[in-house]
Amino acid sequence: MEETQMEEECKEEINGTQIEEKESDEIQMEERDSNSQTEVAPALIAVHPFDQSVAVAVGSELRIFNLAKNCSVSIESTEMLHKDAIRAVRFSDKGKLLVSAGDDKLVKIWSTETWQCLCTVNSEKRVSAVAISKDEQYVCFADKFGVVWIVDLVGLAENQPGSNKKAAELFGHYCSIITSLEFSPNGSFIVSADRDFKIRVSVFPRSPLKGVHEIQSFCLGHSEFVSCLTFVHNSDFPQGFLVSGSGDSTVCLWDVTSGLALCTSEVGKEANLSEEAHPAVIDLCATGDGSLVAVAIQRQVSKVPWLQGILLLSCDLSAGKLSTLKVIPVPGETFIPTRLGMALSKNLLWMVTGASNLPGSKATSFARIRILSGFNESDTETRVLEDQEIPGGEKLLEKLQGSVSVQGADFSAAADTLNAAMSSLLRKKQYSNEKREFRKKTRNDKKYNQ
Amino acid sequence: MMSGKGNISKNKSTGLPRKRFYRARAHSNPLSDSHFPVPLSPQHVDYSIHFPQIFPSSDRSGDARRIEFADIGCGFGGLLISLSTLFPEKLMIGMEIRDKVTEYVKERILGLRTTNPGQYQNVSVVRTNSMKYIPNYFEKSQLSKMFFLFPDPHFKEKNHRRRVISPFLLDEYAYVLGAGGIIYTITDVEELGEWMKTCLENHPLFEAITDEEIESDPVVKLLEAATEEGQKVARNGGQTFQAVFRRISLSA
Numbered sequence: 001m002e003e004t005q006m007e008e009e010c011k012e013e014i015n016g017t018q019i020e021e022k023e024s025d026e027i028q029m030e031e032r033d034s035n036s037q038t039e040v041a042p043a044l045i046a047v048h049p050f051d052q053s054v055a056v057a058v059g060s061e062l063r064i065f066n067l068a069k070n071c072s073v074s075i076e077s078t079e080m081l082h083k084d085a086i087r088a089v090r091f092s093d094k095g096k097l098l099v100s101a102g103d104d105k106l107v108k109i110w111s112t113e114t115w116q117c118l119c120t121v122n123s124e125k126r127v128s129a130v131a132i133s134k135d136e137q138y139v140c141f142a143d144k145f146g147v148v149w150i151v152d153l154v155g156l157a158e159n160q161p162g163s164n165k166k167a168a169e170l171f172g173h174y175c176s177i178i179t180s181l182e183f184s185p186n187g188s189f190i191v192s193a194d195r196d197f198k199i200r201v202s203v204f205p206r207s208p209l210k211g212v213h214e215i216q217s218f219c220l221g222h223s224e225f226v227s228c229l230t231f232v233h234n235s236d237f238p239q240g241f242l243v244s245g246s247g248d249s250t251v252c253l254w255d256v257t258s259g260l261a262l263c264t265s266e267v268g269k270e271a272n273l274s275e276e277a278h279p280a281v282i283d284l285c286a287t288g289d290g291s292l293v294a295v296a297i298q299r300q301v302s303k304v305p306w307l308q309g310i311l312l313l314s315c316d317l318s319a320g321k322l323s324t325l326k327v328i329p330v331p332g333e334t335f336i337p338t339r340l341g342m343a344l345s346k347n348l349l350w351m352v353t354g355a356s357n358l359p360g361s362k363a364t365s366f367a368r369i370r371i372l373s374g375f376n377e378s379d380t381e382t383r384v385l386e387d388q389e390i391p392g393g394e395k396l397l398e399k400l401q402g403s404v405s406v407q408g409a410d411f412s413a414a415a416d417t418l419n420a421a422m423s424s425l426l427r428k429k430q431y432s433n434e435k436r437e438f439r440k441k442t443r444n445d446k447k448y449n450q
Numbered sequence: 451m452m453s454g455k456g457n458i459s460k461n462k463s464t465g466l467p468r469k470r471f472y473r474a475r476a477h478s479n480p481l482s483d484s485h486f487p488v489p490l491s492p493q494h495v496d497y498s499i500h501f502p503q504i505f506p507s508s509d510r511s512g513d514a515r516r517i518e519f520a521d522i523g524c525g526f527g528g529l530l531i532s533l534s535t536l537f538p539e540k541l542m543i544g545m546e547i548r549d550k551v552t553e554y555v556k557e558r559i560l561g562l563r564t565t566n567p568g569q570y571q572n573v574s575v576v577r578t579n580s581m582k583y584i585p586n587y588f589e590k591s592q593l594s595k596m597f598f599l600f601p602d603p604h605f606k607e608k609n610h611r612r613r614v615i616s617p618f619l620l621d622e623y624a625y626v627l628g629a630g631g632i633i634y635t636i637t638d639v640e641e642l643g644e645w646m647k648t649c650l651e652n653h654p655l656f657e658a659i660t661d662e663e664i665e666s667d668p669v670v671k672l673l674e675a676a677t678e679e680g681q682k683v684a685r686n687g688g689q690t691f692q693a694v695f696r697r698i699s700l701s702a
């Protein structure tokens with residue numbers, strides 16, 4: 001008797017089903033919100049592993065400069081372009097491919113030889129992260145529903161560009177947006193990080209098209225969204241270790257086989273930033289020998305001093321330790337990188353700051369590139385290059401920034417908007433009860449799923 | 451909060467909580483994750499809260515015992531109560547997303563501990579969303595049994611991804627189950643039964659257990675008999691569909 005009563009009552013309660021509904025609703029609401037108004041998109045940068053070229057993404061625009069030939073690359077046919085903000089861009093480790101993807105639900109695979117688009121993959125949802133297998137056989141991408149997909153590149157040929165390929169489901173994070181995807185150095189694991197503090201390490205099998213089912217470990221310990229991942233490795237530690245950056249203002253070093261945290265560096269504190277503010281880690285970049293990790297930290301909202309430039313960590317692989325080396329300021333400007341990039345061969349760290357779709361400012365988009373030189377094991381005399389010292393010089397800046405000089409005032413003014421945009425990209429949105437209810441009433445999934 | 455209410459809401463003679471005092475508010479807060487605490491990692495699960503007699507302090511470094519059974523979406527906890535005395539040496543926990551139901555199960559266990567000194571010390575419950583936080587509670591290969599009894603059916607095709615048994619979530623269950631561990635599922639919804647069986651059959655890390663094993667496993671009999679939902683189905687003479695599978699290792 002009492003039992004049935006209790007059950008009836010519990011059905012009235014906001015029950016488990018509705019919670020789940022709420023969660024996927026949230027993602028759909030985010031989808032819709034960002035469909036109706038174009039979101040500010042932070043500028044991205046990727047550097048060819050052997051310094052052949054550099055790619056910068058600003059909004060839907062993919063800008064490429066050929067460093068080897070010292071000339072800018074123009075993508076010929078307009079139907080090959082992205083139609084909405086690019087959220088991920090990266091080169092393959094061997095340098096043959098570049099992959100770009102984002103809000104237009106397209107994943108584009110480019111030949112870095114000819115700069116033809118070898119193939120376009122349609123995603124059902126917007127794309128948040130991409131990775132390319134070490135052997136350049138597979139492209140993996142994560143969509144806004146937390147599902148990771150795989151594309152088999154077998155048979156992708158230069159002579160028939162523009163083909164379409166279908167993606168297959170690989171695995172999923174339940175209802176959480178994946179922020180970063182990374183293969184381990186020898187390609188045996190694929191690592192995915194999400195906005196729910198989670199890092200999953202999955203065994204990447206020999207025939208991955210059948211799905212990735214074996215989880216090697218979870219690297220748990222971050223108390224905020226995980227924003228970025230990278231591996232540090234060298235010949236003594238070919239498997240290497242994983243480094244993660246998070247909204248909890250820390251950088252963590254992990255053994256992915258066991259999922260154990262080896263070391264946590266409180267980079268917010270280390271950079272002498274205010275203790276209350278806990279600025280988020282935005283991006284990480286490791287040197288080819290795994291000895292140094294550059295860390296980009298978000299600007300803080302208040303007027304307290306923020307890190308203007310980057311933080312450099314040294315990484316001792318044999319001891320499994322990260323330690324703060326120094327803060328490298330970028331002189332003269334409010335320069336807070338939105339993305340970092342590094343080639344294996346040269347000791348240059350590429351930094352970009354910028355955004356597209358900036359509301360209320362004269363220039364709706366901007367990008368500014370700075371380069372830090374002097375990364376090698378023995379001496380760490382790092383220096384920010386002057387514009388005229390940059391490889392490719394003015395030609396490169398004109399292509400990648402959109403103009404040779406970018407007014408410091410332009411991006412100082414935009415810094416706060418950009419900051420807010422970075423937050424909304426990584427943090428989960430909080431929706432009010434009213435909005436949720438409204439959303440439920442006005443729900444029309446077909447319409448928004450198109 | 452609960453303790454103040456404890457006196458009036460318990461039946462005086464049995465010490466058991468009376469369900470009608472656990473009235474659910476029709477509209478409680480919009481529940482977001484932050485409305486219940488989630489342990490940062492399995493090491494952060496405080497066993498002394500769940501099993502105070504077995505773990506007097508929250509430092510459990512000297513004790514190798516771990517939770518081995520998990521009842522996912524445990525509802526009112528009937529299965530756990532039966533398992534507790536059947537396996538007095540094993541630690542077990544129920545995971546339930548509804549706040550009031552979780553509170554009810556908590557009180558039920560406390561009541562049983564009071565009326566049966568020394569018993570029911572190995573069973574507990576936690577309020578969480580099992581679809582998101584299982585890896586926060588259990589380490590790799592920690593569990594030997596997982597239960598999914600009469601889960602919500604989510605009929606519509608587009609809602610299949612919300613089912614607690616799904617190809618993606620099975621990866622996580624395979625992770626927390628040790629090799630040889632068993633996953634028990636049962637439902638009165640034929641379509642869902644088919645779905646759960648197919649998901650398990652298609653997963654490379656699970657294999658069906660044989661009919662003989664099903665016959666000899668005392669736990670299988672509890673699937674229908676021990677839970678509130680199962681009893682309801684039985685009262686109405688409904689049919690049930692079960693799928694019982696073993697976690698296997700790939701390399702073997």
Ligand SMILES: C[S@@+](CC[C@H](N)C(=O)[O-])C[C@H]1O[C@@H](n2cnc3c(N)ncnc32)[C@H](O)[C@@H]1O
Nearest residue numbers: 016523524525546547579580599600677678679
């Ligand atoms: C139909 S009841 C079955 C209860 C119990 N197993 C039985 O057989 O009596 C399903 C239960 O799962 C719970 N549930 C649904 N989704 C859940 C989730 N994501 N995490 C934890 N519990 C969940 C519901 O609140 C509900 O109590």
